[in-house]
Amino acid sequence: MADTAFRPGSVAIIGAGPAGFSAAAELRQRGYAGSLTLVDPAGQPHDRPPLSKAYLAGTLETSGLALAAPDWFSANAVELVTGTALAIDPGAGTLTLAGGTVLQADILLLATGGAARTPRFPGTARVQTLRTKSDADALRPQLGAGKRLAIIGAGLIGAEVASTAAALGTAVVLIDPVPVPLVPAVGQELAAYLHSMHAEAGIKTITGLPVDVLSGPKGSTVLLDDGSLIDADAVLAAVGMVPETRLAEDAGIAVDDGVLVDAAGRTSHPRVFAAGDSVRRRTGGVLARRSEHWDSAVRSGRAAAAGILGEEPEPDAVPWFWTDRHGVHAEAVGAMAAEGETVERGAPGPGYVVFRTAPDGTLAGAAGIDAGNTLRAARRLIALKKPVSKDQLSDPQTDLRRLVRSRP
Ligand SMILES: Cc1cc2nc3c(=O)[nH]c(=O)nc-3n(C[C@H](O)[C@H](O)[C@H](O)COP(=O)(O)OP(=O)(O)OC[C@H]3O[C@@H](n4cnc5c(N)ncnc54)[C@H](O)[C@@H]3O)c2cc1C
Incomplete structure (x- = not known):
């Protein structure tokens, strides 16, 4: 782990969805011992994917939406504040809650997600x-x-x-x-x-x-x-979401269809970080589109935690999301819209996978149904930029995990 010179004495995280919660957990994981506050109108951090699936179906209780057991917060010295932040003043290091309470923190992390469009x-x-x-x-x-x-x-x-x-x-x-x-x-x-x-x-x-x-x-x-x-x-x-960026905009922080951040969640203000569905990352001079998926929200929360501590975030991951409908679990990794060719493995149904190969012979993306092992291996192959042949991809007998382990 890199430079640990700067350690803030207090961090306040606004928004306790997957991004805000994972930032809090990662701060403690990395040894941050200062004060840590998590502010959300709903209080306890909670998840969203089950809202259209098991929770809506009535097969998952409210407790099943929790991102952590209730005693996790006291065990990790994370103070939960039930409230809505109305304004932040990064220069003064304050956030003002509806009702007038003012909280003080050296660093503010905006993890405010978004609203349904x-x-x-x-x-x-x-x-x-x-x-x-x-x-x-x-x-x-x-x-x-x-x-x-x-x-x-x-x-x-x-x-x-x-x-x-x-x-x-x-x-x-x-x-x-x-x-x-x-x-x-x-x-x-x-x-x-x-x-x-x-x-x-x-x-x-x-x-x-x-x-x-x-x-x-x-x-x-x-x-x-x-x-x-x-x-x-x-x-x-169900026509998408709008990022919740008002706190940042009002504080004069750079926003362009999302709070603009670098790979470690730094915004245009040195005391404000941001993560999750509400951000847009600029890395290597390229401004990415907003991601609206769970895995990327969690990872960006962890990256911001590293950034807050002046440490290196973990390397970028190949994008991944899942969706469940009609009894099947579909997943996609990488970029299925990338330039290249499509290769199919199997026939539509369980185990069916569609690959997108890039012109240089590497894998750009993969998407499939009930094919977790193959998609996990595809994600690794994309990250490793290993060349793959169309015959290997189309043959259900070829275990992609072997290709991951093979020498280049
Ligand atoms: C119904 C549904 C199903 C989904 N299913 C999947 C799926 O199957 N697979 C997948 O990959 N992704 C899925 N997603 C997307 C995934 O849930 C989101 O990408 C993820 O929740 C984003 O996390 P976040 O922490 O950035 O934002 P959020 O989860 O939106 O959390 C932000 C939190 O900030 C709080 N907040 C906002 N403003 C303030 C304020 N001013 N003061 C205090 N708190 C504030 C909000 O109340 C909220 O609790 C689904 C999303 C929805 C809505």
Whole structure:
């Protein structure tokens, strides 16, 4: 570990999602012994992925959303403050909570995530969104036999809610302007297969652009740009998220569709760090797009912890995300939209993997279904930049883990 010259006496983390919590844990892991405060309106750090899956289905209790056992915080001397930060003053090292309490800290870490994006049409008040536990609690009673749910947006969250809702007996209509969503994330072949699973589960998929949600005598009606109408008891908009950057903006910290940070979470102010879904990283002169996935939020929290202590963060990881729907676990690593060629392994179904090879013969990305070992190995191969042959990739008998271990 590098330079440990600077150790702040106090750190306050704003936001206790995966990024803020992992930053707190990493600070202690790296031996930081100063005061550590975690501020969140919900108090205890909690997770989001189950909100569209097991928690929404009713098979996971609230306690299952916790990112750590309740006694972890006292054991690690992390003070939990239930509250919302209204403003930060980096020069003075303060943050002001709703209600007026002012907390003091040498270093502030912004891990504020984001809010669900709401569609911009007149009837936007008639749509629900899903980002928080209370959003999931509000959506849950709308699901079940005899109920109709229209979902705008068939990306990751929209598709997961569709799957959960259909499994509970809800009549689901899933609307998206593109015929096959998620192509950039998982590639054309896997995206087409995943999307086709909706129809098999009894979900009606519609390609169209919603332009409004009207109130009807029995619920709501989604109006599409071709004039067609879809009646539903409830309408969910799952059309992405907006990063929560207001605290940074108000404090004059550089923001461009996300708080701008380097590889160690440093913002444009030396006493303020940032991590998670609300940041955009600039490394090697390249400004990356925001990531909105769990693994990257956790890693960026850990990187910011290293940065706060003046230490080297762990090396960058190849991007990874997962999604669960219709009883399958899909994962993607690397860049499936990279320039190159596609190689398929197996046939659509469990074990099916699609690879994206780069023009230089290395692997750029991989995405698959119920194929954890292969995708973990693919992630390593991408990180190692090892050349791979199309025959090896397409042959289900070739264990990619052997290629990882083989000499270059
Ligand atoms: C329904 C759903 C399902 C998902 N499923 C998957 C999945 O299957 N796979 C995957 O890879 N990713 C998934 N994700 C994405 C993943 O959950 C996010 O990438 C991750 O939660 C981001 O972590 P974060 O800590 O940056 O932000 P968040 O989890 O949003 O946490 C930010 C926290 O900051 C708090 N906060 C904001 N402003 C303030 C303030 N002013 N003062 C105090 N606190 C504040 C918020 O209340 C929140 O608790 C899912 C997301 C959602 C919403």
